Amino acid sequence: MSEIFKRPLAQTDLDAIWDYLEEHSSQEQAADFLRKLYAKLETLAQNPYIGRIRDELLPELRSFPFRNYLIFYFPLTNGIEVVRLSIDLMTRGAPIAKPCSPV
Secondary structure (H helix, E strand, C coil), X not given: XXXXXXXXXXXXXXXXXXXXXXXXXXXXXXXXXXHHHHHXXXXXXXCCCCCEECCXXXXXXXXXXXXXXXXXXXXXXXEXXXXXXXXXXXXCCCCCCCCCCCC
16 A cells, blocks of 8 residues: 655645635635545555656655645655645755655
């Protein structure tokens, strides 16, 4: 089974997305968005090499679009490690570091 590991900044991004959608639409719409996002993450975990190679940012980093976000992740032998979720197809701040190994 494929696994999805999230770095702390990726979790912060997910929390911010939830908060924004809940505040500006509804809890139901926020939950629906995150369900669909997690389904996309599962697809990426099962097929980790389908994303665009982003070696210009970091070796082995990949990105994949989801609505108006980019999912930045590292492919792993057993899934993916999500680094950040970035809106407007741009990274915010200094989001990326070397991949950590899952425990």
